[in-house]
Every structure is written in structure tokens, then in C-alpha cells.
Amino acid sequence: MPSPVELLTEAKSYAALLSEIRRELHQIPEFALNLPQTQARILSSIEGLGEIFLGKSLSSIALLIRGENPGPTVLLRADMDALSVTEETGEPFSSTNGFMHACGHDLHMAAGIGAAHLLATHKAELKGNVLIWFQPGEEGHHGADVMIEEGFLDLSGERPIAAYGLHVFTSLPIGAIASKAGAMMASAGDLLVSFQGSGGHGSMPWLSKDPITPMVEAISALQVMLNKRFDQFDPVILNVGWISAGDQATTNVIPDSASFGATVRTFSQRNTDLLHTLVPEMIHSIAKSYGLTATVEFSVPTKVLMNDPGAIARVERISQELVGPGYQTMQVPIAGGEDFASIVAEVPGAFVFVGACPPEIDYQTAPTNHSSKARFDDSVLPLCSSLLAALAFDHLG
Template sequence: MPTPDEFLVSANHLLEDLVSLRRKLHQIPEFALDLPQTQQMLLSELEGLGEITLGKSLSSIVLVIRGGSPGPTVLLRADMDALHVQEETNLDFASVNGYMHACGHDLHMSAGVGAAKLLHEIKDQLKGDVAIWFQPGEEGHHGADVMIEEGMLEITGSRPVAAYGLHVFTSLPAGTIACKPGAMMASAGDMNVVLQGSGGHASMPWLSKDPVAPMVEAISSLQTMLNKNFDQFDPVILNVSWIRAGDDSTNNVIPDTASFGATVRTFSAANTEKLHILAPKLINSIAEGFGVTAKIKFSEPTKVLINDEHSVERVSKIAQELVGSAGYVKMENPIAGGEDFASIVHEIPGAFVFLGACPEEIDHTTAPTNHSARAIFDDSVIPLGSALLASLASSHLL
């Protein structure tokens, strides 16, 4: 069985092809669960590498590489979808269709293809099977849950004994690998609020029911509510990201409605449940005090991403073989980003791993972050991602 170093040497031979694939994928970003062009491009790359199963209600691909001997299954996952962001990088291969791989999923797919090629080359040495998921809908569309519902965890005939995924970040130097046991990423969901009042002339607000004032009060009071009701060592983030009321071409009209939306991040299911009780109670009480009504809607949140301790030990060992002890970061704290890989490791043990992809000429401490229209990723790290994934999978199948 190849060592991690040997996998990396082989992966580096694929560098030109993997970078080319990444840049082609970057130019055809697609949104949510239906990604026909992306799926077709990946299928052409995966042809002949194993058994292919396509999703029924989403553009997913599962590649199964059967080992030379019977044994367990290991799952690798690469997400496929882009964001609704107008790219501003000025790269030669920048997207122009109003969407952007601003979170690096084009690198994830390319690393997954590289891992597939590495594992296919040594499949006769594997004592078990590898299932590689190419998953749409990570960005808030619960693609992992859909694939689980469609039976993709059992695609080889047995549930995987471990699952691994990686994520590139511009906030880490290129080639750095980072991981931690336990909570790695937050539960992420949305809260949308509509305050219904009764519009009228702004010079006579006592004859109307102004929804703007209670909206402002609610937004401010929510932060105090978090501070007074939640343990600061089990943090909750509620950040309002948009507000809407009235017409900016008219200043003398009180609108009928005012609305706002917030992202909600927690690190425990208990706090998610608690927030879903306390926030509506507060907003409704404020609305009642102003004589208006409120409608509060929460989206289905992702789960907290919990890394398995033993899987992280495996990641640590292999990562340090690939990048040395100086290149491996043992994270002290989780991040507040959400990730539906959480649904996979909720079902089976595994680990999610961060891979630094900030170009050398950019300071990673000030670089435009993931999701920025100006985020630039160093695609020379793709072979390292491929070697890491292939090494993790094969280490279970010796």
C-alpha cells in the first residue's frame, strides 16, 4: 500500500490535469441541488474508475471503487455547488454567470477526482471499498441529507466505517492542514421575521401602526437576549444580515410591513431549541407592545459538525506525514461556519479537515475570505488534498 508521501508524489503527477479541471469547473458554477453541467463534467473525468450511481432528486454522483479483497467501506465526500455571488477576482477563468465557486468547492471536486484516480490505481491492494460522494446543495440546501435519504450510505452493500471530507480556506496559508476532535463547525440556520402593521402618512404616525420601530427594537433586543440567556462558553450567534421596509424613493409613507433575516449559529442542539423558543417570544412581545403582529420562521438548521476523536488521530498522523508537524494545526476552537457534512458524521464516525489555500503572495490574515466575491484560492494544493483523502481511505483498508 502506498504511503502518504508516495500518494503525494503520484498526485503531483496529476497537478496539471487537476488544476485544468478545477478551472473549467470554476467557469460553470451552478446553484443548489440541480447542477447538470457540473455533473456531466465530473462524469467524463470519472469514467472507467468504478461503479457510478446518480442521484434521483439531485445531481449527485457516487463513485464506488471496489477493492481486491472484501472488507469495510470508507466514504469520501466532495461538495459541488456554488454561491449566488457575482465574481470580482479578475482571474482569467472567472465565472460570468452570476454564480461563483467562492467557497472553493471547485477545488474539492478536483481533489475528489484526484483521490479517485489514486485509489483506482491501487484498488487491487484494497481490502474493502471506497465510496466517493460528489454532493450538490451543501450551501444551505441539505444535499447530504437528501443523499442519505436516497440510500447512498448503503451504496456498497454495507455502511461505511468512516467518512472524511475536506474544505479549503483562504484564511490558512497554502498547504496547511487543520483539524480538531469534537465540535468543528456550528449548526447553521436562518430566522426570517415579518412585522405586519398598518401604513399611512409619516406625518401622522399615531393614525398608523408603524412596523419599522418594532423591527429596530427587536433587532437590538435580540442581542441583549442572547447575552442574558445563553452560556458564553456555549456560544450562540444571531446576526441580522438584511432588513427591508418602505420605499427608498419616498420618505413620507409608513409601510405596512417591515422584515429582516438573520443567520443563527449554535454549537449544541439544546441551544438551538432554546433559541427557537426565546426569540419568537421576545419578538412577539415587542410587536404586541407596538400594536403590530409578527411572523417568525426558522429554516431547518444543519447539525453541529462533530469530529470523531479516533478519526482525528488518524488525520493528524497522516497530515503530519504529508506536511510535517509545522504544517499541521491542532485547532483549539471550532468555527461558526455551518456544513452539512455534519449529517454524515452524525450517522457514522469521521472527520472534516481544513486545507489552507491562500496564495503565497497574499497575506492569509487579511485575504478576502471564503464567500467573498474577491476570494482567490491557490489550486496548487489540490494534489495535497487528493493525497490526504486517498491516504485516509486506504488506511482503513490495509
């Protein structure tokens, strides 16, 4: 069985090819669940490496590499979708179609392709199977859940024993690897609230039901509630991103309704459940005290991404072999959401951050993932591919 360092050396011999694939994918970014060009580009790079399965209601691909010896299955996952962002990096391979791989998913696909080549080359030494998912719709479109619903976890005939995924990050130095056991990323979802009053003349608010005052009160009360009703050692983030009421053309009209939307982040199911109980209770009681009604809607949130301690122990050991002191244990989770959480809710596994900030930029001030100016250095691809392949080998070697 090849060691992680041997896999890295081997992956470096594909470095130019992996960068080329990544740059081609970078120029054809596609949004959400339907990514036909991206799917076609990946298929052309994994031809002959194993059995291919395509999604029914989304452009997903699963590649099943069967080892020459029987054994369990390990799942590796790369996400595929881009963001609705107009690129401003100035890279010679910039996207020009109004979408952008501003979150580095182009690197994830290239890393997955590299891992597939490493594993297929060594399938004689593989005791079991590796299932590699190329997954659309990570950016809030629940692509992982759709793939699970379409039966993609069980394609080898049995449930994988472990699952791994990685994410490149501009806020880490190139080649650094970081993760943690337990909660690593937040459950992320939306809250939409609307107060229905009845409009009238601004000079006589007692004859109307002004919806703006209870809305403002509710926005403040929500922040206080986070402090008084939730465990301060299990954070909840609730940030109002928009409010809407009235008409800027006039000040003397009371509108019929007022509404706001917020992003909500939690790190435990307990707090998600508690929010879903306490927020409607509070909003309805404020509305009632003003004599009006309100509606409260939560979107289906991503799950909290929980890394399995056993999987993290493997990540730490292999990362230290690959990058020595470049492996860091994260002290706290990050508040971003990630639908790999749905996969590790079914299969024990781990998600890993890999630094991809170009060395000429200070990673502490570099434009972050999702910025129109975010630049990712694809010389990190051999490391990403070998890390994924080494994790699979560690279970199946």
C-alpha cells in the same frame, strides 16, 4: 499498503492533470442542485474506476471502488456547486457565466478525482470499499441531505464506518492542514420576523399600530437576550442583515408592517432548540405590548459540524506524516455552516481545512472564500488527493 507519503508522491505525478481538470471545472461553474455540465466533466474523469450511481433529483455522483478483499466501507465527499458571484480574479481560466467557484469546490472535485485514481490503482491492497460522493448544493441547498434521503450512504450494501471531507481555504498558507475534534463549524440558518400593525397618519400614531418601533426594540432585545439567556461559553451569533418598512418617499405615513431577516449561528443543538423557543416568545411578547401581532419563521438550519475524536486522531497522524508542523489544531470552531455536518451526524468522521492561498499573497489579508477576488492555488491538489486516499487506506489497509 501505500504510506501517506508514497500516496503523495504518486499523486504528484498526476499534478498537471488535476490542475487541468480543476481549471476546466472552474470555467463551467453551476449553481445549487442541478449541475449537468459539472456532472458530465467528472464522469469523464472517473470512467472505469468503479461502479457509478447518479442522483435522481440532483446532479450527484457516487463512485464505489470495491477493494479486492472484503471489509467495511469508507465515505469520501467532494462538493460540486458554485456561487452566484461574478468573478474578478483576473485568472486566465476565469469563469464568464456569472457564477464562480469562489469557495474552491472546483478544487474539491479535482481532489476527489485524484483520490479515486489513487484508490483504484491500489484496490488489490484495499480490504473493503471506498464510496466517493460528488455532491451538489452545499451552499445552502441541503445537497447532502438529499443524497442521504436518496439512499447514497448505503450504496455498498452497508453503512460506511467513517466519512471524510476537506475544504480549501484562502485564509491558510498553502499546504497547511487544520481541524479540531468536536464542534468545528456552526449550525447556520435564517430567522425572518414580521410585525403586522395597521397604518395611518404619522401625526397621530395613537390612532394606528406602528410596526416600526416594536421591530427596532426587538432587534436590540435579541442582542441582549443572547447575553442573558444563553451560556456565554457556548456562543450564539445572530446578525440582522436586512430590515424593511415604510416608503422612503414620505415620512408622515405609518406602514402596515415591518420586517427583518437575520442569520443565526449556533454550536450546539441545545442552543438551536433554545433559540427556537425563546425568540418567538420574545417577539410575540413585544408585539403584544404594542397591541399588534408578529410572525417568526426559522429556516431549517444546517447541523453543527461535529468531528469524531477518533477520526480526528487519524487526521492528525496522517497530516503530520504529510506536512509535519504544517498541521494545526484549531483552537475554536468557525462560524461558517457546512452540510457535511449532515453526513457526520450519520457516520463518524471528520472535516479538514487545507490552505490554498497562492504563496505570492499574504494569507492573512487574502480575499476570503466567497469573494469575487478569491484565488486558490491548485498546486495543493496532490496533497488534498493523497490526504483523502490515505484516510481511506488507514481504515482499510
